Amino acid sequence: MEEQKAIGILDSGVGGLTVVKEVFRQLPKEKVIYFGDTARCPYGPRLLEEVKEFTLEIVDFLLAQNVKMIVIACNTATAAALQEVKKKVKIPVVGVIRPGSLSAIKHTQTGEIGVIGTEGTIQSGAYENTLKQINPKLKVTSHACPTLVPLVESGIEDEITIRQVVKDALKPILSQKMDSLILGCTHYPLISKYIQEVVGDQVKLLSSAEETAREVSTILHHQNLLNQTENEPEHHFYTTGDVVHFKQIAEKWLGRAIEVTHIELAKKNEEKSSIKK
Template identity: 60%
Template sequence: MQQAIAVLDSGVGGLTVVKEVMRQLPQEKVIYFGDTARSPYGPRSAGEVRKFTRQIVDYLVQFNPKMIVIACNTATAVAIDDIRERVSIPVLGVISPGARAAIKHTKSGIIGVIGTDGTIRSKAYEQALRLISPQIQVYSQPCPLLAPFVEQGMFDPTRSLEVVEQSLRPLAGKPMDCLILGCTHYPFLTEAISSVMGPDVTLISSADETAREISTILYHQNLLASSGFLPIHQFFCSGEPERFKKIAEGWLKEQISITPVVWQVPTII
């Protein structure tokens, strides 16, 4: 039985990572969990996000994955160390790969970061960037409207542009040459974000770099799938399965089946 890469997110955003894994590692099986019933994670407390992340990981380990990818920036920021202590397999987040990609691309040393309230509040990107390059200048901006907008699955270009313009207004005129999309939902809005930021700002999605790091880790630990496998991916979500399926199939360009997982949904506090 082929061991899978388990990927989790607060909703559909982690599908941007899944798409890159499928492209770069086509023989690898993916098991994906989108916590759509409790999305977004950004407004929630760090304790809640850690609790939810543990619950999802505890659910996913029944499938005996060979790696866990926390494809949610908010969960990566507050829960990755906790999860690494709970499991014996590699656990990868999306913040360090995104930071490395931005450092690689910047010429000016001035980088913008957009993300959920939780991600920006954690300062995880600023810390990751300055760990690599202490002189980096960072402009961070929370964009609480964007992830819920993506979760609705309504990508009308005019409305997308309006929401993105409203969210990015505080960054107007800042002299950055890179903008980190610090939420895996944001690549769904790449066209609108690029239009607002202009051609001189390179958009950095952690998905591409994360998939490369997955490949590197699996290679060095001799965990890459054997050639000849045709993987059958599995998708789980905790709410709105039909909407999830529609968004996932539109993004991944293939038909998928969804298994709903029902658990209690607490109020955002």
């Protein structure tokens, strides 16, 4: 029997698990290989050129696992490397920025859309460009929230601390008119409850996870790549960081037990430090 090929999903850390959860829900027969580059997270403050190098390195690892599709479940990596990865590989590649943009266009009533993300994603202008390519009349307000990814990656559970960090991070965007807010980082849905409290119920939070999983499903269907076996898929999770910490966050979010393997990537990139001060 032919071995079931997996969907390869990558992120700077645990954020891409929001996409994994949605893939599990929409495509329960599909096998997932997930790579979280926790040791080099966050990607947001890094130069996009370095993020591109990291992303291509992870793509090489996933290709060695014989995946049938790659999902770049990180907004910064999508902004930095999506086109390069598409040129490099012969299998389908999906990013999270276009699906997130489509979700916002579908839901907005006023045409006033907010975007929060990492410095890298916001400075790239990727969301604003994508949104306005589809509808030039949209009013898009973007804001970088550099403190939120470290908050999620820390796994902290103290609600008072989380609320304060989220409140401080979002303060500059609260005066802007918007009826929809794109969570332009896959880490943010893990703290969406607190983000919703701060922006208020009149603003709809939009994650790219659901739309990304839908796009994955559509592509696999059209290319006749959906898994046809009845065997329970065996998922694999890899992290460059602490296995126990990653496992705790992942199992809490996914609601299931998983196996996590530590992996070392090329030292040459780890020795670099192009994080912008």
